[in-house]
Amino acid sequence: MLLLLLILFQVIESPQYKRVGGSVNQLRPALYAAVYINKGSTSVGSLSSIGLFRRYEGDTAWVNLRPNTITPGMGFTSFGDRHQLYLAGGNGLHRSTDEGRTWRVLTGWRTKEVLSVALDPADSLRLYISTPFGVYRSTDGGSTWIEKMRGFKTWFVRRVILDRVNRNMLYATGEDALYRSMDGAETWKQLSIGVPGIKWVMQHPADSNLLLVGTEDHGVRYSTDRGETWKQAAGLDTSAVYTLASTRDGSALYAAGFQTGVWRSMDKGATWSQVWKAPDFDAIYSVCVNPRNPEHLMAGTNGSGVSESFDNGRLWHDAGLPNAIVRQVVMYP
Amino acid sequence: MxxxxxxxxxxxxxxxxxxxxxxxxxxxxxxxxxxxxxxxxxxxxxxxxxxxxxxxxxxxxxxxxxxxxxxxxxxxxxxxxxxxxxxxxxxxxxxxxxxxxxxxxxxxxxxxxxxxxxxxxxxxxxxxxxxxxxxxxxxxxxxxxxxxxxxxxxxxxxxxxxxxxxxxxxxxxxxxxxxxxxxxxxxxxxxxxxxxxxxxxxxxxxxxxxxxxxxxxxxxxxxxxxxxxxxxxxxxxxxxxxxxxxxxxxxxxxxxxxxxxxxxxxxxxxxxxxxxxxxxxxxxxxxxxxxxxxxxDRTTPYVHTETKRVRNVIRFGKELNPPAFKYTYVTKNYILGSLHGGILQPIQQHTWDVTYVSDKPNNTIFTLHPFYSGKELAMFFPEEEKFLSDEVDRYHKVYTNPNKWNSSSPYEQTFQHKNALIVLYHIEQGVKQPHINGFFPKNLDEFVRNASGWIFCRAGGTYVAIYPLKPYQWMEEEVNWRLRSHELNNGFVVEVGSLDEDGSFEAFQKRLRLKKPEYSGFDSNRTVEYITRNGDRMKFTFGGERVLNGRHHSFKEYGFFNGPFVQSKLGSGVIRMKYKNQTRTLNFNNVSLVDTP
Known part of the structure; x- marks a missing residue:
């Protein structure tokens, strides 16, 4: 067979539509996992067990939500009782309005691979994506996209997020720096973090002035003035940090990355201590905290699927998706 | 089955x-x-x-x-x-x-x-x-x-x-x-x-x-x-x-x-x-x-040059698609061809070789630096730099192998003129796999290594001479001899000939035995000068100029295609083929195709 050969898919389970609370539009809480690649595959074209997966809270079984494309990220939003689920993937940005039963690709070939999506909670038509070729914005619900890179010095953008308070403010992790836009992505300003290789950016859920970034070689840095000035976090200062997470109230923050295990900060990111060494995992790409149970943590790993802890991260166990490189885990709603 | x-x-x-x-x-x-x-x-x-x-x-x-x-x-x-x-x-x-x-x-x-x-x-x-x-x-x-x-x-x-x-x-x-x-x-x-x-x-x-x-x-x-x-x-x-x-x-x-x-x-x-x-x-x-x-039709030897492009460089680059320059010399017995060097493609680049007509397999000779790095891969793939080498190895098996036969390297550059080539290596301290490999098939008809410093090979009517600038080891493998050198500042001068061009293999060797490249200051100036057996003076500095007979060698002259059979100006969208009195012109601007006569 030639080279990369044909693409192998696993048998897809039909999504089940379990609803709670009596309302047909009330989503049952679930953990979603973005599986980038599965290490069980031996060919770059083998796509078995990749895409978006869902596990309902209280269940153990994962359901593949179908688009079998490499999947680095996802996004959720709701307008009234209508939920929208987004998948950022190799085939583009996908949207489902029926809980993952059907999908529509929103982007064309010009935007290429989509790495992350940022959604405006007040405007369903306004979307932002980051790609290896820049940031794109849509103001018509994903029908058309315009590149928005004025002010960037490089074009690779790993992640873009929207400020929780100011809908015109965005943050984007570029190859060389963190960038901020004050005008809905029209223009961008490079922020002076002091180190390149920004991997993740998070806005503190209880303090919108507090930004935290994970970096390639300098652990966590944080800013208390929305990015104007930055400080090095203590305790986690020489590692590659790929992800940051928070409890709903921001009382506990978590960080993980390359050979770091899981770290926690109880002082809004100023100091960190390790809570789990994770000796069996070479990297953790994503951590999320159950919004209804702050002691329940989930971690997406580099080739070992999902792990979870029910005691603030002290003890962890395998939660499924063997061999999967899980780039993002999100509990929604 | x-x-x-x-x-x-x-x-x-x-x-x-x-x-x-x-x-x-x-x-x-x-x-x-x-x-x-x-x-x-x-x-x-x-x-x-x-x-x-x-x-x-x-x-x-x-x-x-x-x-x-x-x-x-x-x-x-x-x-x-x-x-x-x-x-x-x-x-x-x-x-x-x-x-x-x-x-x-x-x-x-x-x-x-x-x-x-x-x-x-x-x-x-x-x-x-x-x-x-x-x-x-x-x-x-x-x-x-x-x-x-x-x-x-x-x-x-x-x-x-x-x-x-x-x-x-x-x-x-x-x-x-x-x-x-x-x-x-x-x-x-x-x-x-x-x-x-x-x-x-x-x-x-x-x-x-x-x-x-x-x-x-x-x-x-x-x-x-x-x-x-x-x-x-x-x-x-x-x-x-x-x-x-x-x-x-x-x-x-x-x-x-x-x-x-x-x-x-x-x-x-x-x-x-x-x-x-x-x-x-x-x-x-x-x-x-x-x-x-x-x-x-290989009646007349010819030089053929091309300009291609590097695939999308998403990180660590100044240009999304930098040019890649190709130089190829074609005869009825062999082809000597080269890319200008550096990282033009991740994983599987093949920078230069001489490939010759033979009734035996493994009919090729080349050298390379078996480079690998997560940063190279991160130039082209969005995954994390720290994992990319392992990830690529899962698919392509040999990416981190010190003996691999395909590789790009930022520490390899070439300068070719017709049937002569200088390939230089300037490998930085601390680079993984800091050595150079050379492939020589074991089924060569004749093979000579002597005090002249040249390695002479004959395969049928094709002759290849390679002059390593620095010491090397010689290792026997299944189908080939492997030249390996651990010298970080290094290079090879290559001359290829044939029965038609040089007469006997002995005559070919004789013309080259007394020839030596000048590279006495190479470790400091990374420069080699060499006068080919046909009298052309080549001067090549790693990271610097290529000079032929006192004239700067310009890649601009490579065109999109530039040779006796195919001509095209870079960016024009018009490709003209020519063979004797026949021509075919592809004009992609107006989607037309014109033949003459």
């Missing part, structure tokens, strides 16, 4: 005799096409190309239908390879398919994700498949397609990207250029697109792209070998050039080498069956005579 094993070696020969006997009026070209289809129709592997062959010939039809049925039902299969070859098979054979099977083929484009992939060849296959599928089932709404988009949306998307690819490939070149391994993944979608695009403009573009792909190959072709530097190549194909998929296309369209590729087992790579050229064999596309002449 056991029952078919013994047949493979004898059946094609019998078949060729039979075809010639029953169809004396057919051209040899048509006979090769028929032969491919008939031989493939006896294959049992589960592929759309062999299914197409069986249905086209009427051979083994029940088995073909069963295979097609299983492939349409098997949800474990999908993606870009699947997408274009499924629609190709369907369009070639739909008159022979029962309605139930037709429905299953259609349903496949709804029920499974056709993954687009992340390389140029992936996208060509994906969008060709999407274009033809959307054309075949027009006016259907998004719920009928795997991506939720309507037939017209999918058709427009595919058409726009194919237009984009054709434009950039005909003005700045392919990113995955001149690949003996990956050539199939461009040729096959284009012949299928040519055969079935209903839009006459797209059909014409597909035809012109095929002409372009073929003439690009033809100008660097020698008896089935794809000579010179390559953007991407599998190591098995690099050390055994006739094992590459390009050989099958060469045999089918150029009639060289003089044997069908499936007959010579020593050239059959173990890792693939390779029947995709069936789509070429059943196609109505016909190679223009002028390209056939360009591919096969």
């Amino acid at each position: 056991g029952a078919f094993g013994p047949m493979k070696t004898t059946f094609p020969i019998l078949l060729l005799v039979m075809v010639r006997a029953v169809a004396p009026a057919q051209s040899v070209f048509e006979q090769r096409h028929a032969e491919v289809v008939r031989v493939a129709s006896d294959e049992r592997d589960r592929s759309f190309s062999t299914i197409t062959a069986k249905l086209k010939t009427g051979n083994d039809v029940p088995y073909a239908l069963a295979m097609l049925d299983s492939l349409t039902k098997d949800e474990a299969i999908g993606g870009m390879f699947y997408s274009y070859s499924l629609i190709g098979c369907y369009l070639h054979t739909q008159d022979l398919l029962p309605d139930s099977l037709k429905r299953k083929v259609r349903e496949a484009y709804r029920t499974r994700t056709m993954y687009r992939g992340d390389t140029e060849n992936h996208w060509v296959m994906y969008y060709t498949g999407l274009y033809l599928a959307a054309q075949t089932w027009p006016d259907e709404e998004g719920s009928r397609w795997f991506n939720g988009r309507s037939s017209s949306e999918n058709f427009q998307e595919a058409r726009d990207w194919l237009d984009h690819w054709i434009t950039i490939s005909s003005t700045r070149g392919q990113g995955e250029f001149d690949s003996p391994t990956y050539i199939t993944t461009f040729m096959t979608p284009m012949v299928v697109l040519y055969d079935f695009a209903l839009d006459p403009v797209m059909k014409k573009k597909a035809q012109m792209m095929l002409d372009l792909l073929f003439v690009d190959f033809a100008a660097e072709h020698l008896q089935g070998n794809y000579g010179g530097g390559h953007s991407r190549d599998y190591p098995e194909d690099i050390i055994n050039p006739l094992a590459a998929p390009s050989t099958f296309w060469a045999w089918l369209y150029f009639g060289e080498p003089g044997f069908p590729p499936w007959v010579e087992t020593r050239y059959r790579p173990r890792h693939r069956s390779g029947w995709e050229p069936v789509f070429g064999a059943v196609s109505s596309y016909r190679l223009p005579d002028i390209i056939y002449r360009i591919a096969t």
Whole structure:
């Protein structure tokens, strides 16, 4: 067979539509996992067990939500009782309005691979994506996209997020720096973090002035003035940090990355201590905290699927998706 | 498969005799096409190309239908390879398919994700498949397609990207250029697109792209070998050039080498069956005579240069698609060719070699620095730098191997003039795998290493001389000798000759024995000067100037194509082929094709 050969898919389970609370539009809480690649595959074209997966809270079984494309990220939003689920993937940005039963690709070939999506909670038509070729914005619900890179010095953008308070403010992790836009992505300003290789950016859920970034070689840095000035976090200062997470109230923050295990900060990111060494995992790409149970943590790993802890991260166990490189885990709603 | 094993070696020969006997009026070209289809129709592997062959010939039809049925039902299969070859098979054979099977083929484009992939060849296959599928089932709404988009949306998307690819490939070149391994993944979608695009403009573009792909190959072709530097190549194909998929296309369209590729087992790579050229064999596309002449007339040696482009550099670069410069010298005995050096492609670059005509395998000699780094890969792939080397190794097996035979390196640069080449290495301290490898086949007819410092090789009528600047080790391996040098500042001077150019092998050696490159200050100035046996003075500084006979060597003169057979100004979109009094001009700006006389 030639080279990369044909693409192998696993048998897809039909999504089940379990609803709670009596309302047909009330989503049952679930953990979603973005599986980038599965290490069980031996060919770059083998796509078995990749895409978006869902596990309902209280269940153990994962359901593949179908688009079998490499999947680095996802996004959720709701307008009234209508939920929208987004998948950022190799085939583009996908949207489902029926809980993952059907999908529509929103982007064309010009935007290429989509790495992350940022959604405006007040405007369903306004979307932002980051790609290896820049940031794109849509103001018509994903029908058309315009590149928005004025002010960037490089074009690779790993992640873009929207400020929780100011809908015109965005943050984007570029190859060389963190960038901020004050005008809905029209223009961008490079922020002076002091180190390149920004991997993740998070806005503190209880303090919108507090930004935290994970970096390639300098652990966590944080800013208390929305990015104007930055400080090095203590305790986690020489590692590659790929992800940051928070409890709903921001009382506990978590960080993980390359050979770091899981770290926690109880002082809004100023100091960190390790809570789990994770000796069996070479990297953790994503951590999320159950919004209804702050002691329940989930971690997406580099080739070992999902792990979870029910005691603030002290003890962890395998939660499924063997061999999967899980780039993002999100509990929604 | 056991029952078919013994047949493979004898059946094609019998078949060729039979075809010639029953169809004396057919051209040899048509006979090769028929032969491919008939031989493939006896294959049992589960592929759309062999299914197409069986249905086209009427051979083994029940088995073909069963295979097609299983492939349409098997949800474990999908993606870009699947997408274009499924629609190709369907369009070639739909008159022979029962309605139930037709429905299953259609349903496949709804029920499974056709993954687009992340390389140029992936996208060509994906969008060709999407274009033809959307054309075949027009006016259907998004719920009928795997991506939720309507037939017209999918058709427009595919058409726009194919237009984009054709434009950039005909003005700045392919990113995955001149690949003996990956050539199939461009040729096959284009012949299928040519055969079935209903839009006459797209059909014409597909035809012109095929002409372009073929003439690009033809100008660097020698008896089935794809000579010179390559953007991407599998190591098995690099050390055994006739094992590459390009050989099958060469045999089918150029009639060289003089044997069908499936007959010579020593050239059959173990890792693939390779029947995709069936789509070429059943196609109505016909190679223009002028390209056939360009591919096969080696009466006069010539220099051929090209400019290609680096695939998308997403990180750590100043330019998204920097140029890649190629220089190739072609004679009837050998091709000496080189890329200008540096990282032009991740993973599988082949920077330079001499490939010669031989009746033995492994007919090539080259050196390389087996470089690897996560940062190199992160230039081209969005994954994390710290993991990329391991991740790529899972697929390509050899990326971090110190003995690998394919590699780009930022520490390797070349300067070539006709049949002489200087390749320099300036490897930084701390780089992984800080050594240089050289490949020398063990089946050379003569081989001399002596006090002159030169390594002399003879393979048939081709002579190769290599002068290593620094000490090296000599290691025996299965099919080759491996030169290995751990000197970080290093280089080789290469001269290639032949019976026609130099007379005897002894005479060739004699001309070179007393010649020495001047490199006394190399460790500080990284400069080598060398006067070739033909009297040309080459001066080359790593990271600096290339000077020939006192004149700066400019890559601007390389053009998009610049040689006796193919001429094109970079960015013009106009490619002019010339052979004696024949010309063919491809003008991609107005999608026209003009032949003279």
